[in-house]
Amino acid sequence: MATSPKLDAKVPKGEIDQKWSKYRSTVHLVNPANKRSLEVIIVGSGLAGASAAASLAEMGYKVKVFCFQDSPRRAHSIAAQGGINAAKNYQNDGDSVYRLFYDTIKGGDYRAREGNVHRLAEVSGNIIDQCVAQGVPFAREYGGVLSNRSFGGTQVQRTFYAAGQTGQQLLLGAYSALQRQVGMGAVKLYARHEMLDVVNIDGKCRGIIARDLITGKLERHFGHAVLIASGGYGNVFYLSTNAMGSNVTAAWKAHKKGAFFGNPCYTQIHPTCIPVSGDHQSKLTLMSESLRNDGRIWVPKKAGDTRKPSEIPEEERDYYLERRYPAFGNLVPRDVASRAAKERCDAGFGVGASKLAVYLDFSANMMRYGQIEANKQNIHNPTKEKIRELGMAVVKEKYGNLFDMYKQITGEDPYEIPMRIYPAVHYTMGGLWVDYNLMTTVPGLYALGEANFSDHGANRLGASALMQGLADGYFVIPYTIGDYLSEEIRTKAIATDHEAFVKAEAEVQERINKLMTIKGTKSVDHFHKQLGKIMWDKCGMARNAAGLKQAIEEIKKLREDFWKDVRVTGEANEFNPELEKAGRVADFLELGELMCMDALNRNESCGGHFREEYQTEEGEAKRDDDNFAYVAAWENKGNNAWELHKEELIFENIKIAARSYK
Amino acid sequence: MSHGNMNLTLKVWKQKNKDAKGALETYQVKGISPDMSFLEMFDVLNEQLITEGKDPIAFDHDCREGICGMCSMFINGRPHGPVKGVTTCQLHMRSFKDGDTIVVEPWRSTAFPIVKDLAVDRSAFDRVIAAGGFVSVNTGNAKDANNILINKDDADDAFNAAACIGCGACVATCKNGSAMLFVSAKVSQLALLPQGQIEKEARVLSMVGQMDDEGFGACSVTGACEIECPKGISLENIARMNREFLGANIKSKH
Ligand SMILES: Cc1cc2nc3c(=O)[nH]c(=O)nc-3n(C[C@H](O)[C@H](O)[C@H](O)COP(=O)(O)OP(=O)(O)OC[C@H]3O[C@@H](n4cnc5c(N)ncnc54)[C@H](O)[C@@H]3O)c2cc1C
Ligand code: SF4
Ligand code: FES
Numbered sequence: 056m057a058t059s060p061k062l063d064a065k066v067p068k069g070e071i072d073q074k075w076s077k078y079r080s081t082v083h084l085v086n087p088a089n090k091r092s093l094e095v096i097i098v099g100s101g102l103a104g105a106s107a108a109a110s111l112a113e114m115g116y117k118v119k120v121f122c123f124q125d126s127p128r129r130a131h132s133i134a135a136q137g138g139i140n141a142a143k144n145y146q147n148d149g150d151s152v153y154r155l156f157y158d159t160i161k162g163g164d165y166r167a168r169e170g171n172v173h174r175l176a177e178v179s180g181n182i183i184d185q186c187v188a189q190g191v192p193f194a195r196e197y198g199g200v201l202s203n204r205s206f207g208g209t210q211v212q213r214t215f216y217a218a219g220q221t222g223q224q225l226l227l228g229a230y231s232a233l234q235r236q237v238g239m240g241a242v243k244l245y246a247r248h249e250m251l252d253v254v255n256i257d258g259k260c261r262g263i264i265a266r267d268l269i270t271g272k273l274e275r276h277f278g279h280a281v282l283i284a285s286g287g288y289g290n291v292f293y294l295s296t297n298a299m300g301s302n303v304t305a306a307w308k309a310h311k312k313g314a315f316f317g318n319p320c321y322t323q324i325h326p327t328c329i330p331v332s333g334d335h336q337s338k339l340t341l342m343s344e345s346l347r348n349d350g351r352i353w354v355p356k357k358a359g360d361t362r363k364p365s366e367i368p369e370e371e372r373d374y375y376l377e378r379r380y381p382a383f384g385n386l387v388p389r390d391v392a393s394r395a396a397k398e399r400c401d402a403g404f405g406v407g408a409s410k411l412a413v414y415l416d417f418s419a420n421m422m423r424y425g426q427i428e429a430n431k432q433n434i435h436n437p438t439k440e441k442i443r444e445l446g447m448a449v450v451k452e453k454y455g456n457l458f459d460m461y462k463q464i465t466g467e468d469p470y471e472i473p474m475r476i477y478p479a480v481h482y483t484m485g486g487l488w489v490d491y492n493l494m495t496t497v498p499g500l501y502a503l504g505e506a507n508f509s510d511h512g513a514n515r516l517g518a519s520a521l522m523q524g525l526a527d528g529y530f531v532i533p534y535t536i537g538d539y540l541s542e543e544i545r546t547k548a549i550a551t552d553h554e555a556f557v558k559a560e561a562e563v564q565e566r567i568n569k570l571m572t573i574k575g576t577k578s579v580d581h582f583h584k585q586l587g588k589i590m591w592d593k594c595g596m597a598r599n600a601a602g603l604k605q606a607i608e609e610i611k612k613l614r615e616d617f618w619k620d621v622r623v624t625g626e627a628n629e630f631n632p633e634l635e636k637a638g639r640v641a642d643f644l645e646l647g648e649l650m651c652m653d654a655l656n657r658n659e660s661c662g663g664h665f666r667e668e669y670q671t672e673e674g675e676a677k678r679d680d681d682n683f684a685y686v687a688a689w690e691n692k693g694n695n696a697w698e699l700h701k702e703e704l705i706f707e708n709i710k711i712a713a714r715s716y717k
Numbered sequence: 718m719s720h721g722n723m724n725l726t727l728k729v730w731k732q733k734n735k736d737a738k739g740a741l742e743t744y745q746v747k748g749i750s751p752d753m754s755f756l757e758m759f760d761v762l763n764e765q766l767i768t769e770g771k772d773p774i775a776f777d778h779d780c781r782e783g784i785c786g787m788c789s790m791f792i793n794g795r796p797h798g799p800v801k802g803v804t805t806c807q808l809h810m811r812s813f814k815d816g817d818t819i820v821v822e823p824w825r826s827t828a829f830p831i832v833k834d835l836a837v838d839r840s841a842f843d844r845v846i847a848a849g850g851f852v853s854v855n856t857g858n859a860k861d862a863n864n865i866l867i868n869k870d871d872a873d874d875a876f877n878a879a880a881c882i883g884c885g886a887c888v889a890t891c892k893n894g895s896a897m898l899f900v901s902a903k904v905s906q907l908a909l910l911p912q913g914q915i916e917k918e919a920r921v922l923s924m925v926g927q928m929d930d931e932g933f934g935a936c937s938v939t940g941a942c943e944i945e946c947p948k949g950i951s952l953e954n955i956a957r958m959n960r961e962f963l964g965a966n967i968k969s970k971h
Contacts, residue, residue, distance in 0.1 A: 106856070109856065110855075110856040113855040113856060124779055124785070124787060125777060125787065125836075125838065125839055125840070126786075126839065126840065126842065126843050126883065127843070128786070128843070128846075128883055129779055129780075129785040129786060129787050129883075131779070131780070131785075133780065133784055133785050133786075134780045134782060134784050134785065143862070143863075145863060180861075181859070183862045184859040184860060184861055184862045185854075185856060185857075185859045186862075187859070187862040187865060187912070188852065188854045188859035188860075188865075188912060189851070189852050189854060189912070190851075190852045190875075190906065190907050190910050190912045190913055192872055192875040192876035192879050192906065192910070193862075193872075194872070194876075195867055195869050195872040196869065197869050198866070199866030199867050199868055199869065200863050200866060201862055201863060217876055217879075218876065220784065220880065223784055223880070223882075224876070224879060227879060230846070231846060231850050231851035231852075232851060232854075232856070234843060234846045234847040234850065234851060235847065235851040235853065237843075237847045238847035238848060238849075244843070246840065246843070247832075269832055298779040298780045298781070298785065299778060299779055299780075299781060300779050332752045333750060333752060333753075335750060335752075335753045335757050335760070335761065336757070337754075337756070337757050337760055337781065338781050338782075340781075340782050459802075460782060460783065460807070463783075463803060463807050463809065464807075464809070466752075466809075466811065529856045530856075533856065578764055578767045578768070580760070580764065622767060622770075624766075624767055624770070624771070624772055624773055625772055625773075629733070629734065629833070630734070630775055630832050630833040630836065631775075632773075632775055633767070633773060
């Protein structure tokens, strides 16, 4: 297989551990005076967008930041719970840059680009240093040093955390760095603005069209470069752990204007979420992977067992992850854990009213911690109750907010009864295709964070999205953007009455008018729910060719109905959340089709992409490296037609092997 | 639908935009399940209004798990409703009874103008942070993280202050419309950490200055904010900020 001539990944030559340092010392620079006249637009204020904005503004570029929430601090990154990885080896447990690199490539089932992943591992330590310098209050030990916990898919403890609110603390750190630049006038902030198109001039990206969500007015903004940091598209499934507003629109508009879309079918289904409780459900809530440190997952050995969990004796419980994967046990990667849960439930061993749930049980570890505490406090012969009480306090300190959240949602107390959990859509590894510089196939148009496809292959390891978002924004783009902008110092700011801006704005306006004038009979949510059901049933945890073909037809039909029968209330020139949703769902209705096409094209199973036709006798994913060790990058040909381009993945440093966690 | 059997009367504030005159409107919702969240109950109501061809109610929300700080409903006279320690999105209908009448209004404060219906403009908070809620350290060569050792209790206290979600319930509940709890949470977080020491005087003066400019009221220590804060931000932060402010003020006059 050869890489398409349209996809030059631009990975520097040289030894893997020299590539980035050499690149950094040879990349073109922009002098301070020129930086002041170079303008950069950043769509998104999550970890990727906020860190990029703060860093580029500190360097002297003129920056504009857009987000659709009322404040940049509310970007979806705020909700990340469990932690962020870094190869610091503070625990002296054998961690290294190489090991993080290796774990990430293997965790991604050998479907990521070596050069990018190694760089990610290299800068991971700097991220922690930077965040601590900003005052991010990570968890600490009594000696004052930083604390770590374990996450899935690794055998070292390299995850840094702030209780169950790591994303919040990291984002508030990046947000405060961003606000500092806003205060100094180096960044101009456009909150409650939604980017609705990119503007290309002479083959380069030169700006965006945005809608002021309060007045409904369309605005034109010029930039020498545009960075898309708009997050993931898990909400194509309607129900996911993403925030309600998370959407694909910014990335999709970029795609339609020439940016190839990489591996759209790679979706992460997270094993530990609170199960669906009814049709009214608007979103699903994650119970952080960090809980798998201390919780054991089980189902009854007897199918259809209706006894209370406390009444099921130890020997009648099936700790199926520990049974199937003794080496990693409860800490297998997410794709493996999710499929194993589905397998047990499909076979009739599920628990709870819906039978679509398994137990996540903390009682054993609560007792273990209690015993350790009793020893520490010199309590001799403690009662069982005392041990439990001491252990509960330890668990509370580690996961208190998650336990509270669980109780609030389900009405059950997880300190007393095991949690019931089930897999849910969580993260999208696919996204805009980018090269080593994080540039898409459109010159001057970049993609950062979850919006790009780059580092996680077919499955992301826990605590690696926060790492990647901040790596992209703090440590990668500040260098790589110089490679492009150093050639742009002679480009004067282009006036936004340029015909390309006028045309792009007119197109956006027309689409809005169209949505407003259909005046059909069904709400936007109605269509979104239908789409979500098709995607979950046929392009979810398990996929097969027949189902995917059917899904494509169903989505086409649904899209037609949408454009005939959707009802968008209110006016275009006012604050109108229904109109915002309508535009996003319209884009999901196109993306969904591409995801199914991509899943159908990939005749193998890898990571989160499980094709039922391709599995081992034990039900593990079966890759086909000879034919599918490539990134699928889709070019939009208009009218919902796409052309596939392949970037061959070459493994020079890691031996490609069957992934085993046994 | 997993229909429940609660029927409710809602009186909800409707206001077309910042300058329009608003009023409470009355709606009936039926078939609400106790497992729904308060916002899911609003989803049901809005779906019903759309079907009837009426204007749905605009409200802010995003994460729906109590962390983004976007949701902001004043329910029966209390920000985020009757349950302590939760945001509007985490409030469940099991906290209400069949037949209840529930009054829902937006945050009300001079510093938070209404955008539409229940959505308000809280950008004043962003400007207060921009005035000094940071450590001035550029991206780049920060020293190894474990070179800064921090006493665990201080780290925990700083974390507890940093847990503020910027929702504005403290302002909405305060009869003076004061933002002291919000501002003091950020000042405290950074004052408790070694990284925040160098700028601590400039920070508190600048943030308090901005807070006053934004039109937030003065604090008369009624303590309502602490009671209504969904994240348990404590009044001790206000005491700490007052000490910091006094200290900084004395110094700056020298
Ligand atoms: C519940 C949950 C828990 C998680 N926990 C962890 C964890 O413990 N560890 C980990 O590593 N990862 C975790 N993740 C994943 C991680 O949080 C995300 O992948 C990451 O935060 C994405 O950051 P981002 O900057 O790319 O995008 P986001 O934070 O999603 O930000 C997107 C930004 O783009 C803006 N935007 C989007 N579209 C537009 C538009 N059209 N116009 C203008 N602005 C736009 C939004 O306003 C927002 O500011 C978790 C995810 C979830 C859902
Ligand atoms: S202090 Fe509490 S009430 Fe005030 S903004 Fe922060 S979290 Fe909300
Ligand atoms: S919607 Fe995020 S806190 Fe309520």
